[in-house]
Structures are given as structure tokens and as C-alpha cells.
Amino acid sequence: MAGEAQNDRIDAARSVVITVLDGALRHGTSKAHFAQLVGITPQFISQIIGGSRMPSLKTAMTMAASLSETRCLDAYESERWLHYVDVYWALHQGREIEIAGQAQDSPDHLVAVLRDLHGGATHNANAAESARAYRAAADIGTTAVRWMGSDPSTLHSAESHLILHDVFSVLGRHADALWASNRCTLLCDLADRSALREELPRLEALSMNARRSTVVTLNNLGLWKRAYDLSLSHEAEPAFRHTPEFWKPHVFRDRLSSLARLPRFAISEAEGLADQVLRICDSRGAAQDQLLALMISRTLARALTAANRSDKAKRVLDRWVDGLDKLPYAGPLHKVQFLRAYATCLWKLGDRDGWQTHANQALMLAATAGLTHQHGEISKDIEARTASRP
Secondary structure (H helix, E strand, C coil), X not given: CHHHHHHHHHHHHHHHHHHHHHHHHHCCCCHHHHHHHHCXXXXXXXXXXXXXXXXXXXXXXXXXXHHHHCCCCCHHHHHHHHHHHHHHHHHHCCCCCCCCCCCCCCHHHHHXXXXXXXXXXXXXXXXXXXXXXXXXXXXXXXXXXXXXXXXXXXXXXXXXHHHHHHHHHHCCCHHHHHHHHHHHHHHHHHCCCCCCHHHHHHHHHHHHHHHHHHHHHHHHCCCHHHHHHHHHHHHHCHHHHHCHHHHHHHHHHHHHHHHCCCCCCCHHHHHHHHHHHHHXXXXXXXXXXXXXXXXXXXXXXXXXXXXXXXXXXXXXXXXXXXXXXHCCCCCHHHHHHHHHHHHHHHHHCCCHHHHHHHHHHHHHHHHXXXXXXXXXXXXXXXXXHHHHCC
16 A cells, blocks of 8 residues: 555655656747757657656756746746656655654644635735735645655545645746646545544545646646546546535536637537526525636636627626625635736727726736736736837
């Protein structure tokens, strides 16, 4: 069993190395150009992405530097990518890289603290307090998972990794986010379901959310087709089969988010997914469902805008504009994502002043709330569109 767990951890590290490199090169530079910079062959890069080869640590150091120089990844993400190459070889050679420390709190208390921090970061209307909560969750969560280790007999470590995934995604640390989702998935898969019979619903929910978190990271890495294909498998998960009406809004929103980024997709599929989610939200009528309805509307509008149906996208978004600040549970991240979608829609409609107003609002809120990923994406949008203006 220990050997199998070690092999699973090696596979998790390999997955991070492959996936981050694939996404970086797919949207950054050609394999041929990158190979020339590093001094390797394009075939070797294809073998790495295909999973049949792994770069040595020395080669990976040169690759990381080139990923940063070509702006395929920023300097921090290049460093984190290199870290996971080191993790792979450390595990492969039998070196232990997660050194357990000592902690003053119990696992129950640590997870409770992480839940509170994550909830505050996600739903706090005060952007500055949200930023502090995200930073604290990253620090405490990293310490917590190192201390808890990889014991699949408890769900504390799995839940902590899941929370860390969301925090790392918000902070733009996509390699770390993918590692966290891989670890959460692995811990759920290794858990003894008979021993955890009383916690089975929690285990199934964690397992479902771990797989959903991988879709989020694949989208953030620009691997939209892989994300879409993975989302299709989620309806076969035990949690979905047992409570489909609870999970459909989340799974369908994930799928729509991937679909909206594909070069070609059927508008009817996008609208069908959104319609199913909105009908479920309307039938339940809970306060949290209002937020979910906002986010599926935002995702649908993004798809419509991409399909050159910006007039229809604006009608979808307009119903939310005036009440955005009063919407229950809507935190800075939700508002930034909505404002960004609205700004993009206005740009496509030719409303340059409206675009600039909403894009700047989103940028300022993302900066105040510490939403590093969103801030970076909005900055790139503004830079590209400003450069294209006559």
C-alpha cells in the first residue's frame, strides 16, 4: 500500500509538470522555438508532454528560465514548475520532500480555521479583508497539510488541499493549485470507504469537488478541451448520482465555463446548460442560489460574447448590474468576474467608454482584494485592447 501511495504521488507530480508545460507552450510560443532556446529537440518536449520522458533537474532549470524569458509563465510560476520537477525526482529517488513539522492545533481546529478564512475570503464584502483572508489561508493551509501528511484514513488533509486549491487559483499559483487538486483526489481515492462509513457523504463531496477543481485549473492553464472532456465524466461520480439536483448547477457551470473558451461550440448547448441551472436555482430559491444564478449568467454571457452575440449577452448581464453590490454572498471575486464579463461585452458592442469604466472597476477591485490571477488577466485585456484602439 505504501508503495502504491508513493507511485500515486509520483504520478501527481508528473501530472503537474506535464500539464503546466502543455498549457504554457500552447499559448506562449512554439515547441520548435522553445526547444531551440533550451537546447533540446521538439521531440523531447513532445515526449515530456506525452508522459514518456521527464527532464532532468538540470535541463528543467534551463527550461524554467526560458519559460520565464518568453513570458510563457511568469517568474514565480516558472519557479513553481521547477519545484514540481524536483518533487518528481525526489519521490522517484526515495527522498522525502514533505517534512512533517509540529503544530499546536488539532487537525479539527486547523480545518475549521481554514474553512472560516476561506469563507471570509470568498464572501466578505470588504475587499481588503478578503485579501488578508486569502493570504492567511495560503500560509496556514500550507503549514497544515505538511503537518497532517498524507494519511487517507482522515479527511482533514483532503479538505485542506481542496481549500488550498481555491486559494492558490485566486492567487495565480496554478502549478500549486494543480498539485493541491491532485493530492485531494488521490487522498479521496485512497480513503477506506468502509472505515469512513459515517463520513461517506463528506468523502463523496470532497471527491467530486477535487475533480471539479482540476477542471478549474485546466481552464486557467488554457487547456479548455481537456477541461470540457473531464467535466463530462463528473455525472458518473457517486456524489452526482446520489444528489443530482444539488450538483447539476455546479457541474454544468464548470462545463459551460470550459465550453465558452473553445474555438467553436454550439450556442444551443451553452444556453441549454445555463437554462437547467437557472431553473434549479429558481425552484430552490435559497440565498446562495442567487449567487449561483449570477455566476451562470456571467458564464453564459461570456459564451454569447465569444460567439458574437454580444447584444444578447448584455441583456443577460443587465438584469444583475444594479443589484450586484447587494447580492447575498457575492464577494470580490464574483464581482470582479462579473465586471470583467460586462466590460468585454461592452467592448464587443463598441462602447469604449463603458468598457473602460467597468474594466478599471474590475482591475481596482481585484488589486484591493488580492485577486492576483484576475488582476493579471484583466491587465492583459486592457493592455491588448488599448493597443488596438485607433
